[in-house]
Amino acid sequence: PATAPAPAHPATAPAVPALPTNKSGEGRLQIVNEQQVFSKELPAYLSKWGLLDKGFAYDVVAVFGSQSTGKSTLLNRLFGTTFDVMDEAKRQQTTKGIWMCPSAYSSALVMDVEGTDGRERGEDQDFERKSALFSLASTEVLIVNLWEHQIGLYQGANMGLLKTVFEVNLSLFGGNDASKAKSKDKTLILFVIRDHVGATPLSNLTATLTADMEKIWASLSKPPHLADTRLTDYFDLSFAALPHKILLPEKFEEAVVDLRKRFTDRTRPDYVFQPAYHKRIPADGVGFYMEGIWDQVVANKDLDLPTQQELLAQFRCDEIAATVSEVFATSSKAVRKPVEAGTIVDGLGGLIRDWLKTATANFDVAASRYHAGVYQRKRQALLDNLHAAVSPLFLGQLKNAHKAAAAKFIADVTASLKAPTYDFAEVVTRATKDARDGFLEVAKEVTIDGADWEYQHELDLLNDDLKVIADKSRADETKKLVNNAERAVKRQLLEPVELALSKPSTTMWDKVLTTYRDVNGAAEKAYLSKAKSYNCTEEENATALHTLRSRSWLVLRKKLEEQTADATVLLTLRESFEERFRYDDNGVPRVWKPEDDLEGAYKKARDETLALLPLFATIKPKVDDLLPEVPEPDAAEAEHDAAAFDPDTALVLVTPTRLNSLESRFKREADAAFVEAKRSMVSSVSQ
Ligand code: GDP
Ligand code: MG
Structure with missing residues (x-):
C-alpha cells in the first residue's frame, strides 16, 4: 500500500500535529474524513480518473449498511475498486467517512459510506443523517447491504437507517409546499441480500422487504402537503441476493458477475443506472457540487438543491468562460500589433467571428449542461466581455481604414488633376465615392452582429476629412483659374496697349480702355463658366473675381507705366x-x-x-463710361503698388x-x- 511520502525536511516539521487530512492512494480518495472535512482533492482525482469531460455520461452509486456486513468486499468485487476491507485476523474497525473510487468496468463513481450504523453502535445518528442527505443529493443508486437473517426484523438497525433515508429524502425533494412538490427526482434503492442460503426464495424476501418499506413510509410524519405521497413517488426498489462468500466462493463469484452486469449492461431490463435516477450534475461540476452539498449538510443548513445547482452553474460557467476567454485572448493577440501599427488586417471581421464561434461553441458544450437560466445569462456576459475585449481591434481597424481612405482620396485627386483635361467636380465626386466605398467595405466586414458596434461616427469623421481636403484642393484649383485668367488678360492686353500708346492720339485712351473692358469681361466669363462645376460658394467666386480684377488692373497699370517711362x-x-x-x-x-x-x-x-x-x-478717355473703376487691391498687391490703387494716383x-x-x-x-x-x-x- 502507498504511504505518504516522507517530508523532505523532517527537522522543520511542525511541532503541533496537523489535523488529519483526507487520505488517498491506490486510486481511491477519502472525500469526507473522520472530522467531517471534505477533501480539496476531489476535482484533481476526477480529472485523474478521466471523468471530467464525461458530461452526464457517468453514474454514482453508494453503499449503506451496518458495519462489517461485507460492504467494502462487495464493492471491490462488483466494481474492481480498492476499498479497505476489515482484516479478518485482527477484526479492527475501519475508519468512518466516505470513500470514493472509480469503477473499473464503467464510468461510475463508487462511494463506500462508512459508519451508517450509529444506532447499532449506540452512537447518535448525526453522521448517518448527513451521509444520507449527501448520498441522496448525488447518487443514482443506493445499495443497502444486509444479511438475509436481518430481514423481517422490523425494529432492526436497517429499518432505522432507511427511515432516516426516507425522511431526509422528503426534506430534499418534497418541496416546501404542495405546488413545489415533485417526484421526478427518483433514487433506486438496491437491496443486496448477503449470505442468501436459498431456503427462502428471493421473492418472499422481496415481498417482506417491500412491505417493511411501505410500513416505514406510512409511519413517517410528513408535512401536510406531502401527506398523500407514496414511497414509489420517490423510490424504486430493486433486489439481489448473493450466496455466502466464504462457504460458497464460486457461487458467490458467479452471482457477483451477474450482478455486475446490472451496472454495466444497458440492454438488461434490470439495468440499474436508468436516466430517471441521474442527478444531472455535469461531470466537471461534480467536485464543486459535492463539496457544496457537504458544506451545507455539515453547517446544518436546509439543503436547497435548486440553489445548490444555481451556485454550481454560476461557478462552473465562470470557470468555463475564463478558459474559453483565455484561448480567445491568445488568438486575438496575434493581430493586435499590426492593427496598432496602422495596418488594415485583411478579413479581421472573419477572424473575430471565428474566435467568437470557437469560444461560444466551447462554452456551450460545457456550460449548457448547467442550470439553463444561469447558462444563458453567463453566455451573454461572456459574449459582452469578448466583444469588449476585441473592440479596440474593431476601432483600430476603422481608424486605419479611415486613414487609408483619406490617403487614397488625396492620391486619386492629385493624379486626376495631372490629366490634361478634367472636370474638377467630377474628380472630387468620384474620388469621394471611392474613398467612402473603400472605408465601408472594411467597416462592414469588421462589424460583428450583436456586438453593439457602429462605424457611423468614424464615417462622419472621414467625410469631414474628405471635405477639408476637397476644399483645399478646390481653393488651389480656383487659384489656378485666376492665374490662367490673368495670363489670358496679359496676352490680350499688352500688345493693343503698347500699340495705342506708341501712336498717341486723342482717342488713345478710348482704344486702351475698350480693349481692357472686353478682355476683362471675357476673362471673368471664362472663369465663371469653369468655376461653375466646382461647387464654389458665391463668396468664393466673388473673392476670386475680385482678385482677378485687381490683378488685371495691375497688368494694365504696369504696362502703362512701362509705356510712359x-x-x-x-x-x-x-x-x-x-x-x-x-x-x-x-x-x-x-x-x-x-x-x-x-x-x-x-x-x-x-x-x-x-x-x-x-x-x-492721365488715363482719360473721351467717353467717360470707359473709365474703369479702380478695384480694391488684393492684400498682397496693396503694399507694393499702393499708388496703382490709390484713387488719387491710380489714373496718373x-x-x-x-x-x-x-x-x-x-x-x-x-x-x-x-x-x-x-x-x-x-x-x-x-x-
Ligand atoms: P464492511 O465493514 O461492511 O465494509 O465489511 P468488510 O467488507 O470490511 O468485511 C467485513 C468482514 O466480512 C470481512 O472479514 C470479510 O471477509 C467478511 N465478509 C465479506 N463478505 C462476506 C460474505 O459475503 N459473507 C460473510 N459471511 N462474510 C463476508
Ligand atoms: Mg467497509
Whole structure:
C-alpha cells in the first residue's frame, strides 16, 4: 500500500500535529474524513480518473449498511475498486467517512459510506443523517447491504437507517409546499441480500422487504402537503441476493458477475443506472457540487438543491468562460500589433467571428449542461466581455481604414488633376465615392452582429476629412483659374496697349480702355463658366473675381507705366516728331532745299508733337463710361503698388514735373534735329 511520502525536511516539521487530512492512494480518495472535512482533492482525482469531460455520461452509486456486513468486499468485487476491507485476523474497525473510487468496468463513481450504523453502535445518528442527505443529493443508486437473517426484523438497525433515508429524502425533494412538490427526482434503492442460503426464495424476501418499506413510509410524519405521497413517488426498489462468500466462493463469484452486469449492461431490463435516477450534475461540476452539498449538510443548513445547482452553474460557467476567454485572448493577440501599427488586417471581421464561434461553441458544450437560466445569462456576459475585449481591434481597424481612405482620396485627386483635361467636380465626386466605398467595405466586414458596434461616427469623421481636403484642393484649383485668367488678360492686353500708346492720339485712351473692358469681361466669363462645376460658394467666386480684377488692373497699370517711362515717351515723341518733320505728307523723306520753310516746318512738327505729351499724363478717355473703376487691391498687391490703387494716383501716369522735364528734353532733341536739317541744307547749297 502507498504511504505518504516522507517530508523532505523532517527537522522543520511542525511541532503541533496537523489535523488529519483526507487520505488517498491506490486510486481511491477519502472525500469526507473522520472530522467531517471534505477533501480539496476531489476535482484533481476526477480529472485523474478521466471523468471530467464525461458530461452526464457517468453514474454514482453508494453503499449503506451496518458495519462489517461485507460492504467494502462487495464493492471491490462488483466494481474492481480498492476499498479497505476489515482484516479478518485482527477484526479492527475501519475508519468512518466516505470513500470514493472509480469503477473499473464503467464510468461510475463508487462511494463506500462508512459508519451508517450509529444506532447499532449506540452512537447518535448525526453522521448517518448527513451521509444520507449527501448520498441522496448525488447518487443514482443506493445499495443497502444486509444479511438475509436481518430481514423481517422490523425494529432492526436497517429499518432505522432507511427511515432516516426516507425522511431526509422528503426534506430534499418534497418541496416546501404542495405546488413545489415533485417526484421526478427518483433514487433506486438496491437491496443486496448477503449470505442468501436459498431456503427462502428471493421473492418472499422481496415481498417482506417491500412491505417493511411501505410500513416505514406510512409511519413517517410528513408535512401536510406531502401527506398523500407514496414511497414509489420517490423510490424504486430493486433486489439481489448473493450466496455466502466464504462457504460458497464460486457461487458467490458467479452471482457477483451477474450482478455486475446490472451496472454495466444497458440492454438488461434490470439495468440499474436508468436516466430517471441521474442527478444531472455535469461531470466537471461534480467536485464543486459535492463539496457544496457537504458544506451545507455539515453547517446544518436546509439543503436547497435548486440553489445548490444555481451556485454550481454560476461557478462552473465562470470557470468555463475564463478558459474559453483565455484561448480567445491568445488568438486575438496575434493581430493586435499590426492593427496598432496602422495596418488594415485583411478579413479581421472573419477572424473575430471565428474566435467568437470557437469560444461560444466551447462554452456551450460545457456550460449548457448547467442550470439553463444561469447558462444563458453567463453566455451573454461572456459574449459582452469578448466583444469588449476585441473592440479596440474593431476601432483600430476603422481608424486605419479611415486613414487609408483619406490617403487614397488625396492620391486619386492629385493624379486626376495631372490629366490634361478634367472636370474638377467630377474628380472630387468620384474620388469621394471611392474613398467612402473603400472605408465601408472594411467597416462592414469588421462589424460583428450583436456586438453593439457602429462605424457611423468614424464615417462622419472621414467625410469631414474628405471635405477639408476637397476644399483645399478646390481653393488651389480656383487659384489656378485666376492665374490662367490673368495670363489670358496679359496676352490680350499688352500688345493693343503698347500699340495705342506708341501712336498717341486723342482717342488713345478710348482704344486702351475698350480693349481692357472686353478682355476683362471675357476673362471673368471664362472663369465663371469653369468655376461653375466646382461647387464654389458665391463668396468664393466673388473673392476670386475680385482678385482677378485687381490683378488685371495691375497688368494694365504696369504696362502703362512701362509705356510712359521717360525713355519710352521720348522715343514715342521723337518718332512722332520725325514723322512730321523728316517725312512729307506722302511718307517720303524730305530733302531740304534753301527755299523750303525749314523753320516753319520745324515749329509745326515740334508743336504738334508737344501737344501729344499731356495725353500721357492721365488715363482719360473721351467717353467717360470707359473709365474703369479702380478695384480694391488684393492684400498682397496693396503694399507694393499702393499708388496703382490709390484713387488719387491710380489714373496718373506722368506728374507735371516729369512732363516739364520731358518737354525740355524733347525740345533739345527736336532742336538738334533742326540744326542737323539746317546743316544738311547748307551743305547741299555749298556743293
Ligand atoms: P464492511 O465493514 O461492511 O465494509 O465489511 P468488510 O467488507 O470490511 O468485511 C467485513 C468482514 O466480512 C470481512 O472479514 C470479510 O471477509 C467478511 N465478509 C465479506 N463478505 C462476506 C460474505 O459475503 N459473507 C460473510 N459471511 N462474510 C463476508
Ligand atoms: Mg467497509
